[in-house]
Amino acid sequence: MIRYNTRMSAIFDLHSHSTVSDGSLSPADLVTRAASFGVNALALTDHDSTSGIQSAEETAMGLGLMLIPGVEISVTWSKQVVHIVGLNINVACPELQQGLSKLREYRAWRAEEIGRRLDAAGIPGAYEGACEFAKGDLIGRTHFAHFLVKGGYAKDTRKVFKHFLVSGKPGHVSGEWADLSEAVGWITAAGGQAVIAHPARYRMTRTKLRRLFAEFSEAGGVGLEVVSGSHSRDEGFTMARHASDWDFLSSAGSDFHGPEHSWTELGRLDPLPEQCVPIWHDWSVLDPSLSNTA
Numbered sequence: 679m680i681r682y683n684t685r686m687s688a689i690f691d692l693h694s695h696s697t698v699s700d701g702s703l704s705p706a707d708l709v710t711r712a713a714s715f716g717v718n719a720l721a722l723t724d725h726d727s728t729s730g731i732q733s734a735e736e737t738a739m740g741l742g743l744m745l746i747p748g749v750e751i752s753v754t755w756s757k758q759v760v761h762i763v764g765l766n767i768n769v770a771c772p773e774l775q776q777g778l779s780k781l782r783e784y785r786a787w788r789a790e791e792i793g794r795r796l797d798a799a800g801i802p803g804a805y806e807g808a809c810e811f812a813k814g815d816l817i818g819r820t821h822f823a824h825f826l827v828k829g830g831y832a833k834d835t836r837k838v839f840k841h842f843l844v845s846g847k848p849g850h851v852s853g854e855w856a857d858l859s860e861a862v863g864w865i866t867a868a869g870g871q872a873v874i875a876h877p878a879r880y881r882m883t884r885t886k887l888r889r890l891f892a893e894f895s896e897a898g899g900v901g902l903e904v905v906s907g908s909h910s911r912d913e914g915f916t917m918a919r920h921a922s923d924w925d926f927l928s929s930a931g932s933d934f935h936g937p938e939h940s941w942t943e944l945g946r947l948d949p950l951p952e953q954c955v956p957i958w959h960d961w962s963v964l965d966p967s968l969s970n971t972a
């Protein structure tokens with residue numbers, strides 16, 4: 679049982695990355711930094727891998743921080759990439775791990791293909807260069823971005839994405855990720871809660887968003903990331919309304935990737951709007967009165 683000072687409200691940050699995927703801090707360093715910023719409950723949600731959880735848990739235990747085992751699953755839905763976060767997953771679940779390992783195989787192939795395409799566009803050595811930046815068990819576009827910035831092809835990672843790695847650009851490979859229902863199924867099989875990550879980032883029309891919510895809910899999804907480091911305050915309010923309309927629980931996460939290239943700092947999040955039911959409302963180890971709800 680973790681106890682908090684009852685005069686303080688607990689800080690939940692339920693979306694973050696380590697070197698296992700495309701973050702720049704090791705799981706242990708990430709947890710240490712979260713604790714130093716006053717985070718009480720941190721979810722490690724690396725892309726398509728859970729291999730940082732054990733080390734994060736060990737560090738968290740020593741610091742009195744609650745580590746929520748998580749993952750951020752890449753999904754292709756309606757020809758678009760959508761990210762589904764799983765919280766409180768049992769990482770030993772074979773169904774989950776088989777699914778994630780399939781996604782990492784696809785990633786490995788995609789990385790080679792990105793390398794071939796950049797090579798054809800006059801940028802040699804990108805695959806090998808990106809591999810040097812990948813410190814964990816998977817490789818992503820962020821690693822290519824680091825290589826391209828280092829090589830002077832663009833000023834920063836944002837520009838690399840814009841000019842090289844998105845649809846219509848030389849290094850773009852359209853993703854073939856998990857189905858929405860499949861990803862939600864793996865999370866549910868692992869005893870976890872499935873949450874739509876940063877819903878405002880997809881720039882979907884209201885009609886399309888409604889279709890996403892309906893299919894997600896039908897598949898067993900329970901939460902919406904209302905507050906995200908990559909959402910504006912207004913986008914958070916819009917998503918809070920959707921969450922109450924659809925009876926989704928609300929989550930909050932920084933989507934922290936590292937001190938130097940992050941949307942926001944660990945734990946530095948707006949409170950959930952008042953009408954939201956926090957996804958942690960019934961998490962047994964925490965006193966619900968200690969939530970960062972407004």
Ligand code: AMP
Pocket residue numbers: 700725752817818819820835836839840935
């Ligand atoms: P991947 O899953 O390998 O296709 O890479 C997706 C990741 O790339 C996201 O999780 C972000 O970390 C990063 N990313 C996507 N778009 C951008 C962007 N415009 N600027 C910087 N990073 C981005």
Ligand code: MN
Pocket residue numbers: 695700725820935
């Ligand atoms: Mn990322």
Ligand code: MN
Pocket residue numbers: 750761875876
């Ligand atoms: Mn994401």
Ligand code: MN
Pocket residue numbers: 693694695750933
């Ligand atoms: Mn993320």
